[in-house]
Amino acid sequence: MRSVNEQLMDELIAHSLFSGRYSTSVARRMIKVLNEFDAELTASLIVTLDDVSIDVNGFTARRLESSLSSVRSINKRAVDSAFSLLTExxxxxxxxxxxxxxxxxxxxxPxxxxxxxxxxxxxxEMLFSSVMSRPFQGKLLSEWASGLESDRMTRISNTVRNGYLNGDSTVDIGRKIRGHANQGYKDGVLQLSRANATTIAKTAISHLQATARDxxxxxxxxxxDCKxxxxxxxxxxxxxxxVRDRLKYTLDGKPIGHKVPYLQGPGKIHFNCRSTETLVTKSWRELGIDLDEMDAGTRASMDGQVPTDxxxxxxxxxxxxxxxxxxxxETRFRLMKEGGIHPSEFYTDKGEFISLEQLKQIDSEAFHRTGR
Incomplete structure (x- = not known):
């Protein structure tokens, strides 16, 4: 019989995998919402710019901001709608x-x-309120939404300003902002904002999953016993x-048998983090279960051991x-293959990835040891 902890590890890995696929589908739907508004935004922009006759010499940031008020409104609705979808x-x-x-x-x-x-x-309500009130990667979800709205508008304004200075037509400016249809609109300045929205959505879902587990x-x-x-x-x-894979931590995130810090934990440690963690149950003895309450097979399944893999x-x-x-x-690969360095040596005891500058210091030593 496989132990409870072995089964638990398998199930949590699978749960993380399918949750990742789910977060990707949510991100795609968010982008679809933004794309639908981008068509309206670009059309409004072209009409607005066609109606505004601006002499290049008299072009000012204030006049630009005034002319883009309708575009700003559409941009806000676009981001609000996308994040409403994400929130729901x-x-x-x-x-x-x-x-x-x-x-x-x-x-x-058992x-x-x-x-x-x-x-x-x-x-x-406990879970959802915690997720919405706790920042991930330094900001609340509402702050990420405001940032995306501002970022998109800045890209639009800069493209319009540069377009006027370069003598571009209003249609060309619109295409630079939205992109070209034959390129799937991926060549416009708004593409980076779409990528940012995808990252925010996937990280937010991962943040929720990790919070639920915690x-x-x-x-x-x-x-x-531990995680x-x-x-x-x-x-x-x-x-x-x-470097953190398979490392053990106490339930409150203290390292067990190593010095690598837990930081925000799996799923939260960086954008698009796909790591998860397995929870290690105590053994039946540690739980104070009487011997006669379990048969031999069940007791064996509750051995409290950390799964090996x-x-x-x-x-x-x-x-x-x-x-x-x-x-x-390439540099680390060469050190590993030709210099005889084990991959674990690419990290400090605190889990920090050694920089290329630091690697240069051990480069000559590594090749000296191997006679190269």
Whole structure:
């Protein structure tokens, strides 16, 4: 019989994977909303600029701002609509997340444990209000919305100003802002704002998922021993997450057996973080369960051991060279393959990725040791 902790790790990895796919779909719908408004925005911009005769020599920022009032209004509606969609999706997702963890543990934990430690749930309002009132990557969701609105308007204003100074037609200015249809509108100045909106949406969903997990753990901490960081094993994994893969932390985020700080934790440590964590339950003895309350197989499944699996660093050593180059870059790859340096040496004991300048200092030593 596989242990509860082994099953738990598998389920949480799968949950993180599918949550990531969900966040991608939400981001795409947000972009669709923005794109629908961008057509109206560009049309209004062209009409406005055609109606305003501005001498280049008399062109001022004040006159520009006055002429773009209608465009500013449309831009605000666009961003408000996109973030309204995101907020509603997050509220619905909060309902799902608040039920996911109790359901998972109700299914995995033996009846003897559940009788002694009945699961405590969290409410939708508790979770949603926490998510909306706690910043991620330094800002609240409402602040990210305001920032995106301002960023888009700045890009529009700068493009109009430069277009006038360069003698561009109003149609050309509109195309520079929105992009060309045959390019999927990805060549306009608003494309970066679309990318930013995607990043915000995916990070917000990840923030919600991590908050739901934290609140469930806090409400049921008596059954847990610790938590273990799980990083996605592919060539897009960030350096901050690579070194934390499989490391253990206390329930309040203190390192266990290492010095790498927890920081904001998996799913929150950086934009688009795909890391998650598994929760390690205590053994049946640590929970104070009587021997006769469980059969031998059930007791074995509640051994309290941390699941063993391949670490990221062990995994990367088995990968083809092209992937190792993608992950570490040419200089680190060369040091690893020709200088005999293990990938773990690319990090400090605090989990910081060693800079290329620092690598230069150990470069000659590495090749000296190997006689190269």
């Amino acid at each position: 999706e997050m509220r619905e997702y909060a309902v799902y997340e608040m039920g996911y963890y109790p359901s998972l543990f109700d299914d995995l934990l 009846d003897a444990v559940l009788r002694q430690y009945p699961l405590m749930g969290i409410t939708e 609140q469930f753990v806090d409400a049921n901490k008596d059954i847990f 273990q960081w799980l990083s996605t094993l592919d060539n897009k994994t960030s350096h901050t997450c690579i 391949t670490t990221y660093l062990a995994w990367i050593l088995r990968q083809p060279e092209w992937r190792q180059r993608q992950v570490f870059g």
